[in-house]
Amino acid sequence: MSNNLALKKGLNVPVKGAAAPVVIKTVSPDVVAVKPTDFFGLVPRLLVKEGDAVQAGSPVMADKMHPEILFTSPVSGTVQEVVRGAKRKLLAVLIKADAKQEYVDFGKQAPQNADEVKELLLKTGLWGSLVQRPYGVMASLDATPKSIFISTFNTAPLAADNDYVLGDALADLQAGVTALAKVAPVHVSLHKGETAFGKLKDAQIHVVSGPHPAGNVGVQISHIDPIKKGDIVWTVSPLLLAAFGHVINTGKLDLTRKVAVTGPAAEKLGYVVCLPGTPVKAITDVNENVRVVGGDVLTGESLGADGYLGFFQNQLTLLKEGYEREWFGWAKPFRPKVHSSSWCYFSWLTPKKEYDMNTNLHGGPRAFVETKCFEDVTPMDIFPIYLIKACLAGDIEKMEKFGIYEVLPEDLALCDYVDPSKNEIQAYIQQGIELMIKEMA
Amino acid sequence: MADEKKPGLFEKGGKLYWLHSSIDAFDTFLRVPGTVTAKGAHVRDGIDLKRVMIMVVIALVPAALFGMYNVGLQTSTLYGLNWTFWHMFFYGLLRMLPLFVVSYVVGLGIEFASAQIRGEEVNEGYLVTGFLIPLIVPVDVPLWMLALAVAFSVLFVKEVFGGTGMNIWNPALVARAFLFFSYPSSMSGSSVWVSKTWAGLGNVDAISAATPLAIAHDSGIEGLSSQYSFMDMFWGFIPGSTGETSVVAILIGAFILVWTGVASWKIMFSSIAGGLLVGWLGQIAGATTLPCYYQLVMGGFLFGSVFMATDPVTAAQTETGKWIYGFLVGALAVVVRLWNPGYMEGMMLAILFMNTMAPVIDHCVVSARTGRRNKKAVTA
Numbered sequence: 001m002s003n004n005l006a007l008k009k010g011l012n013v014p015v016k017g018a019a020a021p022v023v024i025k026t027v028s029p030d031v032v033a034v035k036p037t038d039f040f041g042l043v044p045r046l047l048v049k050e051g052d053a054v055q056a057g058s059p060v061m062a063d064k065m066h067p068e069i070l071f072t073s074p075v076s077g078t079v080q081e082v083v084r085g086a087k088r089k090l091l092a093v094l095i096k097a098d099a100k101q102e103y104v105d106f107g108k109q110a111p112q113n114a115d116e117v118k119e120l121l122l123k124t125g126l127w128g129s130l131v132q133r134p135y136g137v138m139a140s141l142d143a144t145p146k147s148i149f150i151s152t153f154n155t156a157p158l159a160a161d162n163d164y165v166l167g168d169a170l171a172d173l174q175a176g177v178t179a180l181a182k183v184a185p186v187h188v189s190l191h192k193g194e195t196a197f198g199k200l201k202d203a204q205i206h207v208v209s210g211p212h213p214a215g216n217v218g219v220q221i222s223h224i225d226p227i228k229k230g231d232i233v234w235t236v237s238p239l240l241l242a243a244f245g246h247v248i249n250t251g252k253l254d255l256t257r258k259v260a261v262t263g264p265a266a267e268k269l270g271y272v273v274c275l276p277g278t279p280v281k282a283i284t285d286v287n288e289n290v291r292v293v294g295g296d297v298l299t300g301e302s303l304g305a306d307g308y309l310g311f312f313q314n315q316l317t318l319l320k321e322g323y324e325r326e327w328f329g330w331a332k333p334f335r336p337k338v339h340s341s342s343w344c345y346f347s348w349l350t351p352k353k354e355y356d357m358n359t360n361l362h363g364g365p366r367a368f369v370e371t372k373c374f375e376d377v378t379p380m381d382i383f384p385i386y387l388i389k390a391c392l393a394g395d396i397e398k399m400e401k402f403g404i405y406e407v408l409p410e411d412l413a414l415c416d417y418v419d420p421s422k423n424e425i426q427a428y429i430q431q432g433i434e435l436m437i438k439e440m441a
Numbered sequence: 442m443a444d445e446k447k448p449g450l451f452e453k454g455g456k457l458y459w460l461h462s463s464i465d466a467f468d469t470f471l472r473v474p475g476t477v478t479a480k481g482a483h484v485r486d487g488i489d490l491k492r493v494m495i496m497v498v499i500a501l502v503p504a505a506l507f508g509m510y511n512v513g514l515q516t517s518t519l520y521g522l523n524w525t526f527w528h529m530f531f532y533g534l535l536r537m538l539p540l541f542v543v544s545y546v547v548g549l550g551i552e553f554a555s556a557q558i559r560g561e562e563v564n565e566g567y568l569v570t571g572f573l574i575p576l577i578v579p580v581d582v583p584l585w586m587l588a589l590a591v592a593f594s595v596l597f598v599k600e601v602f603g604g605t606g607m608n609i610w611n612p613a614l615v616a617r618a619f620l621f622f623s624y625p626s627s628m629s630g631s632s633v634w635v636s637k638t639w640a641g642l643g644n645v646d647a648i649s650a651a652t653p654l655a656i657a658h659d660s661g662i663e664g665l666s667s668q669y670s671f672m673d674m675f676w677g678f679i680p681g682s683t684g685e686t687s688v689v690a691i692l693i694g695a696f697i698l699v700w701t702g703v704a705s706w707k708i709m710f711s712s713i714a715g716g717l718l719v720g721w722l723g724q725i726a727g728a729t730t731l732p733c734y735y736q737l738v739m740g741g742f743l744f745g746s747v748f749m750a751t752d753p754v755t756a757a758q759t760e761t762g763k764w765i766y767g768f769l770v771g772a773l774a775v776v777v778r779l780w781n782p783g784y785m786e787g788m789m790l791a792i793l794f795m796n797t798m799a800p801v802i803d804h805c806v807v808s809a810r811t812g813r814r815n816k817k818a819v820t821a
Contacts, residue, residue, distance in 0.1 A: 298482045330489055342486065363474070368606050425481065
């Protein structure tokens with residue numbers, strides 16, 4: 001097995017508005033939201049009611065099927081409101097923060113075996129940070145993964161720079177890696193040239209290079225230790241792993257993170273120190289007709305100006321809504337303001353240029369015509385178009401054959417971007433995954 | 442402006458809502474739609490199908506322009522008229538214009554109507570098909586025949602399968618095949634490939650202007666050399682369908698297609714390789730006296746390889762499949778040319794046959810690779 005992986009296929013989407021590695025402010029929010037919608041497939045059971053006092057680390061809700069999986073508050077304060085949507089679906093628990101943060105003491109002790117690791121993850125509410133493949137669901141309690149993957153770099157457009165964000169958290173990361181290594185072999189991938197995370201012990205280190213999606217853990221898994229039918233692999237973001245390591249090292253659950261405020265419509269670019277669940281408006285100013293994306297432009301979630309930062313997110317991307325209609329857009333020889341990876345336009349003349357992108361679809365939905373572009377941005381041993389069509393057809397056998405176990409929508413996010421027929425590839429893959437979960441359960 | 446009428450009248454519930462597909466088509470032709478992303482990636486590439494299709498049309502323009510000039514040139518030569526360059530070109534332009542008008546009016550009419558019936562947006566695929574058809578039929582083809590062929594092809598090859606992106610065969614080639622089998626006297630033989638009707642000179646049917654393929658078929662390299670040099674055929678100063686004659690013009694188009702990535706260079710390359718190989722084998726086996734590279738410059742071989750075989754919808758979709766598909770297109774076309782006494786040009790049928798086989802090729806390629814992966818799993 002090679003420890004060096006050079007990927008050729010892919011595309012770095014040149015969006016304007018990268019965050020400079022500077023902290024522009026530190027936010028101590030009045031209200032913090034705990035959102036069950038952050039966790040795919042979670043049916044939550046509420047453990048608190050309005051008016052209850054909580055500490056940072058106190059359980060707020062649990063998994064209805066597995067009550068030992070807890071979700072905890074990132075702040076100390078009182079439960080202000082339980083927000084419900086249609087059919088009384090639990091959308092968020094709003095917690096009014098105290099002036100002074102108080103932490104639940106989980107005890108400063110390194111877990112000695114797999115069971116202790118799992119127990120600590122469950123107790124601290126960090127079990128939810130484990131993503132289980134296939135399907136990208138929350139890790140199941142009784143499963144033993146064959147390996148655990150951590151990608152220490154993110155190649156997505158304008159993504160937060162982990163070297164900067166986690167540069168001072170190496171000890172916490174190490175504690176997290178050491179603990180997880182008791183559960184299953186841990187694989188850590190680094191970007192070419194980076195060394196900070198290369199010193200991590202108790203893990204197999206892989207050096208990966210290439211354009212996006214080289215930083216996607218799914219792409220790395222498919223090259224390093226592909227997922228076959230029946231295999232289970234866990235992945236965890238370095239951000240949340242560091243939080244887990246912090247619990248081991250200090251006994252406190254501290255989810256404070258540096259959030260990259262990025263994108264062409266952001267007024268002030270840089271990093272904001274805050275907690276997950278912080279209101280978007282506390283983090284950045286949002287102008288009218290601007291979309292706030294939690295995460296990157298390819299896979300992020302539209303939070304809305306009144307939304308709250310998600311559990312997994314450490315990036316906000318602000319984009320203008322593209323309602324403007326350009327005259328003869330498709331027929332113009334030059335469109336300097338629009339990026340295209342296709343050589344039908346002239347973006348290739350300015351490879352370093354960053355574009356003031358907006359949310360316009362740049363076309364209308366059509367049937368699949370040009371499909372080679374999908375292969376060009378998918379550095380995996382799959383046939384994207386066949387997998388997509390199998391998902392659309394709901395054909396379980398073909399989905400298996402074409403590699404549904406290996407992908408999450410994020411791994412094919414670039415297909416969304418490059419498709420001239422404007423198909424919603426990520427949605428199709430998600431549809432396929434949901435069908436698999438339903439049929440194979 | 443279409444846009445000013447839009448509120449109410451053409452919106453859902455409006456009186457003319459049933460016309461919305463057509464209105465949308467005109468509206469989005471003029472301006473990029475104001476739709477924003479709703480799910481999936483929040484930003485999108487500037488490319489859309491309109492741009493892809495217009496690239497193919499642009500790539501076809503050199504062949505079309507040269508073809509128009511050549512139409513005039515052939516008529517002028519045949520009748521000894523000594524026309525000037527512009528005279529030749531405008532003669533060709535005037536002869537070609539009705540073909541383009543009929544092709545687009547009939548084809549787009551059906552496309553708009555079926556989009557309307559399905560309530561979908563009008564697809565751009567016909568922009569290319571409508572441009573291709575006049576370039577691959579004889580200039581003198583009666584317009585009603587052309588209209589019939591276009592209607593047949595769009596209805597039964599595209600729309601019944603679900604429109605652009607769903608068709609199995611290349612609609613432009615099916616239109617040509619329809620004419621070929623329904624009206625052979627207007628589509629083949631040695632008298633159809635030079636425009637005559639407007640010249641008004643002499644007994645038109647008695648004058649023959651055989652294509653190089655026909656000459657080579659009857660009298661081999663010697664007969665061919667006595668009438669056309671290799672360079673004549675390379676530049677395209679020969680009788681034939683409008684778009685196919687000039688290798689130079691087609692290569693300019695091929696360059697545009699490959700450069701922009703719209704068409705697969707693998708298909709073009711392997712088709713040429715297949716044609717050369719079979720041409721060479723044929724020469725060795727004594728089936729022809731022509732050197733193999735003559736196969737490339739005669740008839741519709743190159744035009745088919747560059748513009749027809751590469752249609753992304755009807756060609757093989759896997760990269761390995763493209764090599765196989767292209768090779769077989771070229772090889773089969775020359776096989777038909779060399780070993781079929783009745784029919785001297787095989788490109789059209791070779792491509793249509795390989796269109797039919799493309800899904801099988803893809804199936805084999807995909808099965809082989811997924812099979813290999815599963816095997817690896819067992820041994821690892």
